[in-house]
Amino acid sequence: MTILDADVLIADARESAGLNDFGDDTLADRVRLVVDRINGAGLDDIGVRAAADTVRALLTSRLHFFADRTSLPLAEERITAPLFATGEPRSGTTLLHALLAEDHDSRALRFWEVMYPSPPPGPAAADDPRRAQADADWREILDRIPPWIVSHPYNDLLGAGLPECERTWAFDFRAMNPSAWWRVSMTIQNFPQDPPAQYALHRMMLQHIQYARPPKRWVLKGFHGRRLQALFDTYPDAHVVWVHRDPVQVLASQIVAFGQINESLAGTLDWTQYAKNTIEGSRANFHAYLTDLLVDDPRIHHVRYRDFVADPVATIGGFYDFAGVAFTAAAENAMRDYLATNRGDRYGKFSYTADVLPVPVEDLHDEFSAYRERFGVDIETRR
Missing domain, CATH: 3.40.50.300 (P-loop containing nucleotide triphosphate hydrolases)
Known part of the structure; x- marks a missing residue:
């Protein structure tokens, strides 16, 4: 079974998005914990690929989300x-x-x-x-x-x-x-x-x-x-x-x-x-x-x-x-x-x-x- 590597997935997301800032320096620790649970779940190769795609997609979405906050005045919105x-x-x-x-x-x-x-x-x-x-x-x-x-x-x-x-x-x-x-x-x-x-x-x-x-x-x-x-x-x-x-x-x-x-x-x-x-x-x-x-x-x-x-x-x-x-x-x-x-x-x-x-x-x-x-x-x- 393929073993996922959190750091590789993080690097893949950054390369795919062309962005670097996740908005939280502690995020990598949580991704590693999630990936450890995935690797211990006994998934087959199809399941591992689905998990890798999911992690990358969430990471990529987050990168774009924080890039938006840099380029747009989103923080000025009052809730x-x-x-x-x-x-x-x-x-x-x-x-x-x-x-x-x-x-x-x-x-x-x-x-x-x-x-x-x-x-x-x-x-x-x-x-x-x-x-x-x-x-x-x-x-x-x-x-x-x-x-x-x-x-x-x-x-x-x-x-x-x-x-x-x-x-x-x-x-x-x-x-x-x-x-x-x-x-x-x-x-x-x-x-x-x-x-x-x-x-x-x-x-x-x-x-x-x-x-x-x-x-x-x-x-x-x-x-x-x-x-x-x-x-x-x-x-x-x-x-x-x-x-x-x-x-x-x-x-x-x-x-x-x-x-x-x-x-x-x-x-x-x-x-x-x-x-x-x-x-x-x-x-x-x-x-x-x-x-x-x-x-x-x-x-x-x-x-x-x-x-x-x-x-x-x-x-x-x-x-x-x-x-x-x-x-x-x-x-x-x-x-x-x-x-x-x-x-x-x-x-x-x-x-x-x-x-x-x-x-x-x-x-x-x-x-x-x-x-x-x-x-x-x-x-x-x-x-």
Whole structure:
């Protein structure tokens, strides 16, 4: 099997792009860590070539991204009072984000923009080839991961879909996002985090995409609960809506949804071990929220999943009022039209049960009782 060399891949990207500056002197260390994981994944030659192509593409994209910041006044773009949707994965945050993005006074990230950010997409024409390329990429992604359209029907927007904030860090080599690594036959992995550096890069991406466009209010979605300090340091005028759901249902849904993605990518999955790994990472989050003083920050609007599901638009209206944003009739109508024409089960019903949990359900209910009490979350029963 061919062994990848991170330094060779870095040099290849620089030669291909004709550029040298990655914008971060520590990037090479992260690339080496990622490449070490790839080399230990037992990929065949096809998989190794796909991994090499992916690494080069991410590195080349980053080089062009930072070259743009040298040649254009991107750093002068002001990002004012963004709105963030957050919560644990499988808590309804994607629907929340999709509805926020229906407000014509707001702007959301689009996959084609973060997959191919250079040159800045603001001046791009409607027939910019990057749109078609991202659409083609997404068709390939969904062919590779068939269950994903069921668990996440919003992917039907293809390149115009709404990425999570974490996707802006793909070329930072801190996470192996499926929408960047789908060609590589290995399970998704996360790597050491540096929230201040990550949010600085996130802000750069917003500036990049906003450039040459009329300023709008950004509406964003990501898993920010363990990175609140860095988020508010970067965006002190931000407001956050945080959805809280029964942890037992969250964990069971995560295991199935993310397990399906990883099984499709890698071709196989040890479901027992995957369930154990998933629950350990996620349960730590629920416990951490009880001790983090920033969870009570006055810029955060906490809502219950059951209330959001009962009336998503009214929930958003409450968040707008909290954030001091006008909830126009046009925005409300657009959101209600979206709900009427985009059923969550339009590609089939995503199914899961608590049977996948590696810990007895009653034990988990006891474990998370303090979390449920803190955020007013009931035990959720499924039919």
